[in-house]
Amino acid sequence: MSLSTLKVNDFVVRFANVNGSGSASANFLFTKAIFRMGIFVTPKNIFPSNIQGLPTWYEVRISEKGYLGRREGIDLMVCVNPQSMASDVAAVKPGGYFLYDSSKNLHDQYIRDDIHYIAIPLMEMCNNAFTDPRQRQLFKNIIYVGALSALFGIEFKMLEDLLAEQFKGKEKLIPANIKALNLGIEWVHQNHIYPLDIRVERRDLIGDRIMIDGNAACGLGALYAGASVAAWYPITPSTSVIEAFASFSDSYRVDPVTGKKNVAIVQAEDELSAIGMVIGANWNGARSFTSTSGPGLSLMNEFLGLAYFAEVPAVLIDVQRTGPSTGMPTRTQQSDILLAAYASHGDTKHVLVFPATPKECFELTADAFDLADELQTPVILMTDLDLGMNDHISEPLKWDDERAYKKGKVLDAEALEKIDKFGRYLDIDGDGIVYRTYPATHPSKGSFFTRGSSRDEYARYTEDSAAYKRNVDRLTKKWNIAKNMVPLPQLYQDKNASSIGILFFGTSTFSAEEAMDILRDQGLVVDAIRLRAFPFSQTVLDFIDVHERVFVIEQNRDAQMKSLLTIELQIDPKKLIPVLNYDGMPITADTILNTMKESTFVLSKFKKIA
Amino acid sequence: MSFIRPKFRHPELPKNALGYTVDYYEGALSTLCAGCGHDSIGAGVVQACFEMNIEPHRLAKLSGIGCSSKTPNYFLSNSHGFNSVHGRMPSVATGANLANRDLIYLGVSGDGDTASIGMGQFVHVIRRNINMIYIVMNNGCYGLTKGQDSATSDNGSKNKTGVMNVYESIDLASLAIELGATFVAQSFSGDKAQLIPLIKAGMQHPGFAFINVISPCVTFNNNVGSTKSYDYVRQHIEATSTVDFVPEMTEITTTYKSGVTQKIGMHDGSSIQLHKIAQDWDPLDRQSAMNAVKLSKKNNEILTGLLFMDPDAKDLHQLLQTTEKPLNSLSQSLLCPGSEMLKQINEDFR
Ligand SMILES: Cc1ncc(C[n+]2csc(CCOP(=O)(O)OP(=O)(O)O)c2C)c(N)n1
Ligand code: SF4
Numbered sequence: 001m002s003l004s005t006l007k008v009n010d011f012v013v014r015f016a017n018v019n020g021s022g023s024a025s026a027n028f029l030f031t032k033a034i035f036r037m038g039i040f041v042t043p044k045n046i047f048p049s050n051i052q053g054l055p056t057w058y059e060v061r062i063s064e065k066g067y068l069g070r071r072e073g074i075d076l077m078v079c080v081n082p083q084s085m086a087s088d089v090a091a092v093k094p095g096g097y098f099l100y101d102s103s104k105n106l107h108d109q110y111i112r113d114d115i116h117y118i119a120i121p122l123m124e125m126c127n128n129a130f131t132d133p134r135q136r137q138l139f140k141n142i143i144y145v146g147a148l149s150a151l152f153g154i155e156f157k158m159l160e161d162l163l164a165e166q167f168k169g170k171e172k173l174i175p176a177n178i179k180a181l182n183l184g185i186e187w188v189h190q191n192h193i194y195p196l197d198i199r200v201e202r203r204d205l206i207g208d209r210i211m212i213d214g215n216a217a218c219g220l221g222a223l224y225a226g227a228s229v230a231a232w233y234p235i236t237p238s239t240s241v242i243e244a245f246a247s248f249s250d251s252y253r254v255d256p257v258t259g260k261k262n263v264a265i266v267q268a269e270d271e272l273s274a275i276g277m278v279i280g281a282n283w284n285g286a287r288s289f290t291s292t293s294g295p296g297l298s299l300m301n302e303f304l305g306l307a308y309f310a311e312v313p314a315v316l317i318d319v320q321r322t323g324p325s326t327g328m329p330t331r332t333q334q335s336d337i338l339l340a341a342y343a344s345h346g347d348t349k350h351v352l353v354f355p356a357t358p359k360e361c362f363e364l365t366a367d368a369f370d371l372a373d374e375l376q377t378p379v380i381l382m383t384d385l386d387l388g389m390n391d392h393i394s395e396p397l398k399w400d401d402e403r404a405y406k407k408g409k410v411l412d413a414e415a416l417e418k419i420d421k422f423g424r425y426l427d428i429d430g431d432g433i434v435y436r437t438y439p440a441t442h443p444s445k446g447s448f449f450t451r452g453s454s455r456d457e458y459a460r461y462t463e464d465s466a467a468y469k470r471n472v473d474r475l476t477k478k479w480n481i482a483k484n485m486v487p488l489p490q491l492y493q494d495k496n497a498s499s500i501g502i503l504f505f506g507t508s509t510f511s512a513e514e515a516m517d518i519l520r521d522q523g524l525v526v527d528a529i530r531l532r533a534f535p536f537s538q539t540v541l542d543f544i545d546v547h548e549r550v551f552v553i554e555q556n557r558d559a560q561m562k563s564l565l566t567i568e569l570q571i572d573p574k575k576l577i578p579v580l581n582y583d584g585m586p587i588t589a590d591t592i593l594n595t596m597k598e599s600t601f602v603l604s605k606f607k608k609i610a
Numbered sequence: 611m612s613f614i615r616p617k618f619r620h621p622e623l624p625k626n627a628l629g630y631t632v633d634y635y636e637g638a639l640s641t642l643c644a645g646c647g648h649d650s651i652g653a654g655v656v657q658a659c660f661e662m663n664i665e666p667h668r669l670a671k672l673s674g675i676g677c678s679s680k681t682p683n684y685f686l687s688n689s690h691g692f693n694s695v696h697g698r699m700p701s702v703a704t705g706a707n708l709a710n711r712d713l714i715y716l717g718v719s720g721d722g723d724t725a726s727i728g729m730g731q732f733v734h735v736i737r738r739n740i741n742m743i744y745i746v747m748n749n750g751c752y753g754l755t756k757g758q759d760s761a762t763s764d765n766g767s768k769n770k771t772g773v774m775n776v777y778e779s780i781d782l783a784s785l786a787i788e789l790g791a792t793f794v795a796q797s798f799s800g801d802k803a804q805l806i807p808l809i810k811a812g813m814q815h816p817g818f819a820f821i822n823v824i825s826p827c828v829t830f831n832n833n834v835g836s837t838k839s840y841d842y843v844r845q846h847i848e849a850t851s852t853v854d855f856v857p858e859m860t861e862i863t864t865t866y867k868s869g870v871t872q873k874i875g876m877h878d879g880s881s882i883q884l885h886k887i888a889q890d891w892d893p894l895d896r897q898s899a900m901n902a903v904k905l906s907k908k909n910n911e912i913l914t915g916l917l918f919m920d921p922d923a924k925d926l927h928q929l930l931q932t933t934e935k936p937l938n939s940l941s942q943s944l945l946c947p948g949s950e951m952l953k954q955i956n957e958d959f960r
């Protein structure tokens with residue numbers, strides 16, 4: 001092994017498993033052990049829409065530099081699934097490794113002469129060591145984790161600690177796991193192939209960071225924001241948002257004295273009903289949310305329009321996936337942007353927020369509740385499968401105890417007493433944001449009849465055109481105010497230093513940042529902006545204005561964010577160059593760089609550098 | 611246009627226990643067709659709330675879309691109302707109810723709104739036993755879209771243009787009984803004496819109370835040959851019983867012949883007093899209620915009155931074990947675990 005090929009803390013491992021075979025916890029053990037060694041690690045689940053039997057992959061990128069995006073090219077493949085073997089062999093980079101279960105002979109067609117083979121008789125070892133059929137199945141996975149720990153130099157203590165935590169209260173399960181780990185380790189030792197030229201070394205890069213998936217962070221955000229009614233309908237990849245909210249509620253929303261719950265969670269009969277419940281609860285003064293994915297968002301359209309016109313707050317977490325309903329539901333995309341921005345019929349637009357990290361999932365979910373209440377309108381959090389269902393290294397979640405819920409312009413009985421006549425849609429402050437009341441506030445003041453648009457400022461029925469127009473014009477005024485209330489975009493530079501800008505949001509962020517780094521190393525500086533909300537603030541327009549070309553990086557076919565920017569900011573579409581990734585896999589820095597380098601504008605800059 | 615009811619009222623209108631006269635329970639002037647059954651039901655709601663001494667602001671009105679769903683604007687102007695989307699009132703009512711369990715929820719729907727576009731939500735609101743009263747103003751047609759047949763239009767019934775409905779109808783009352791509704795009644799917009807006590811009992815019922823009220827559409831479905839016309843309904847109506855709703859602590863004054871009187875006690879001390887007409891029918895027995903409805907249908911009768919009731923069923927809040935306090939009243943300190951807890955939570959993810 002030559003020193004030049006040695007790669008410390010910088011490689012990609014992919015596990016090829018069979019869905020439902022218990023590989024998930026073994027693979028997680030591997031990832032978490034590296035995390036505990038102070039190294040950046042980014043796992044991605046690539047799984048089918050199926051419960052048992054189909055191929056599933058788990059890909060782990062280890063990065064000393066802290067790159068958290070996906071990277072193409074597999075350095076080591078762990079293949080325990082004969083079904084996918086052909087493509088798994090092909091996926092390994094030249095010079096890389098293919099670890100497989102050699103209990104059965106490897107077919108000639110799978111032999112490449114430019115990669116290394118690590119043949120471990122996993123099944124055989126398991127059958128010799130364990131008698132219980134379920135154990136034989138499960139421990140195959142633990143054996144390869146043991147083998148990898150020896151091959152890569154993962155500290156055994158980390159694995160031991162993790163098992164102890166995992167089986168707290170069920171300690172008698174630990175020895176068998178340790179035994180399986182050791183089987184793998186011993187096999188590697190006996191075969192003298194360790195450590196490999198790709199390996200891990202302890203670092204202190206992680207600090208106080210945590211490893212959490214975005215959906216759990218969203219669930220926590222809703223908990224902290226004071227959501228007390230949640231309604232939902234199961235759909236991958238959003239289900240775990242509510243599951244997390246429910247499980248945290250079991251810990252933090254049960255009255256210690258009465259055992260009664262300070263929360264109501266209802267699994268609705270469909271998404272129409274889920275959003276209806278959310279609107280009903282918010283109308284009645286309880287913070288309420290739902291989470292769904294594209295197909296559910298499609299169904300919720302009519303209600304979202306009503307909430308927009310009737311000015312009822314609602315929080316919706318859209319964990320995006322590829323379309324359509326029977327498409328590739330377990331693959332990621334940022335492809336609901338236009339659907340969400342303009343959901344429903346009539347003149348409607350909705351506030352969107354775009355988290356990029358679990359920390360932001362937490363914070364922006366909490367912000368979404370404040371925004372929805374303050375603006376009295378639906379707010380949609382645009383996350384996706386990649387962020388939602390994959391563990392991410394993230395800054396720790398933070399809550400400021402001084403932070404008080406912003407419930408917006410709500411009149412209580414005392415305030416109603418003071419006014420002569422309550423007008424639900426009267427623009428008293430001139431900002432387009434009107435005052436509302438909850439039912440049962442006052443015996444004789446403040447009641448009103450909520451309906452879509454056929455009403456005047458006092459919520460009285462009218463089909464008068466002038467009244468309709470006054471109302472929707474006021475909604476526009478409110479929309480313009482919202483531009484300064486939503487989370488600001490992130491600028492990556494104090495002063496612009498390039499004629500090239502890149503613009504991105506959500507889960508395209510990590511790979512965009514990596515691409516920016518690589519370009520800088522290659523001598524090309526680009527400016528960057530990360531969107532965090534719609535409507536767009538002035539900063540976004542300014543950024544686009546001052547750059548000659550702006551590359552808009554997103555994960556859908558139709559350049560939806562580019563369209564939204566073009567429509568809303570009246571920008572010459574030619575100025576915005578799409579960088580698109582839409583195969584259902586998380587975007588990589590390579591994809592971004594390759595697309596950018598197709599641009600003659602970028603190439604000309606490189607020429608100058610050369 | 612906004613219609614304001616003339617303010618002048620007879621000075622000696624009787625007052626209820628809260629000191630309100632009946633006009634305090636009215637709403638905006640109706641814009642429905644003169645003679646529309648829906649307006650009579652609205653008047654029944656006004657009378658029931660007046661007699662029950664309800665604080666109007668402690669009641670929330672919810673509806674879907676249709677002529678029927680417009681009616682909440684025409685009663686209880688001191689109550690909040692929500693005219694939602696077509697067929698989806700049950701979900702809005704569910705959310706509202708979850709937010710504040712202390713209010714009375716009155717849902718108003720039409721036969722199109724409930725039996726077609728809203729069938730899914732209707733079925734599930736029953737399953738969840740939301741504590742609300744759900745009134746369907748059933749005219750066998752889509753009034754607001756100008757008279758198309760609805761799913762409750764009887765097979766063989768003729769619409770205004772003389773076309774006969776060839777499809778089987780959906781019988782909402784028997785469906786509700788079948789699905790496990792805990793209070794099911796049927797009535798006729800033209801029979802206030804029966805309707806008002808049913809509305810009162812339904813509001814008092816601590817779960818989902820369903821009342822299917824036949825409510826003729828004078829403009830599109832009141833013709834000869836229609837089974838939802840005033841004439842037809844009057845000729846074919848049969849009652850299970852006469853009904854009296856007896857509020858808590860009120861002395862029972864009505865006297866019935868012994869042997870045919872049944873009193874159903876409610877947990878708050880009020881009761882429903884029935885004077886039974888149908889002999890082998892027991893309002894506390896789901897099967898017998900089902901049989902009575904089916905039998906009457908076979909005989910071409912419209913069976914009205916209280917059909918079934920289960921006074922002990924648990925409502926959604928009880929099923930979910932939510933706190934006794936309205937969820938919308940919980941303070942931030944109760945809802946938000948705070949920064950120290952978050953530090954611990956972070957620790958679990960390291
Ligand atoms: C999604 C949707 N589809 C169609 C309509 C049009 N629409 C309005 S009212 C109505 C039927 C109402 O019938 P019903 O509920 O029986 O009420 P009625 O007018 O008879 O009282 C329809 C189809 C609508 N408002 N929304
Ligand atoms: S069309 Fe029919 S249902 Fe509608 S208001 Fe007129 S009579 Fe009533």
Ligand SMILES: [Mg+2]
Pocket residue numbers: 676720721722747748749750751752753760
């Ligand atoms: Mg109708």
